[in-house]
Amino acid sequence: MKNWWQKSLVIAVAVLSLGMIPPNHTIWESLLEDKPELKTHAEKSPNTQTTYDWLDPSEFYYNNPTILDTVHQTAEEQAYMKFGSRIGPVIGDEFKTAILPNIQQAIDLHLAQVDSDSLRRLAISQKPSGEHSEKIFHIYDTETNKDKIRFHVRTEKKPQDGYYFNFHYHLEEDDFQQHITLGDIYWSKNTPPKWLS
Structure with missing residues (x-):
């Protein structure tokens, strides 16, 4: 009965964590200790040269970062590159706390929904645009090369306030017409430098 509970616990952890938390190897070892016939099978048949390689249970779990984690990381890298x-040292902290969570x-x-x-x-474009262009990065389908989501930043001058960076994105669903705002960061009354500079 004890083995049944142990096995159930290992299976429950695997299912509930979707394989992100690999089970501890000591659990597997303790399960095998209760079954000496599994460990000594090769000893029982000395005439055969059969050896058993025990599989590492972690091989059955997906331990790599998820696709979304990779997209989040690449999105941040592309923004700082832009x-x-x-510009980066001036707005970097505010971007990380106010805008980046909205992008993610x-x-x-x-x-x-995909x-x-x-x-x-899906992949992220690897080169943000410079000069005064808006593109930070696009998420696109690698088979069709069609954009799915476009993340942009626009420099806006508000009368008597100065310059702001407006972060926003567009979706393929409406042919990239709708402007969905992620937030604004104030620059100053002076004209900001060009992107990628």
Whole structure:
């Protein structure tokens, strides 16, 4: 009865954590200690040269970062690349606390609706645009090369306030027409430098 509970616990952890938490190897070893016939099978048949390689249970679990984790990390890298060495140090902290969580939430919200096969085909564009262009990165389908989500930042001048960076995104669903705001970061009254500078 004890073995049944142990095995059930291992299976429950695997199912509930979707394989992200590999079971401890000591659990497997203690399960095998209770069954000496499994360990000594080769000893019982000395005439055969059969050896048993026990499989590592962690091989059955997906231990790599999830697709969304990879997208989040790459999105952050592309944003800081776009900011360059002149804008990045000035707005970096505010971006990380106020805008980046909104970008990650938008990614999660829209990619949650995508089936797993389509999700595996998605990638992030690797080169943000410079000068005064808005593109930070696009999430696109690698088979069709069509954009799914476009993340942009626009420099806006508000009268008597100065310059702001407006972070927003567009979706394929409405042919990228709707402008969905993620937040604004104030620059100053002086004209900001070009992107990637």
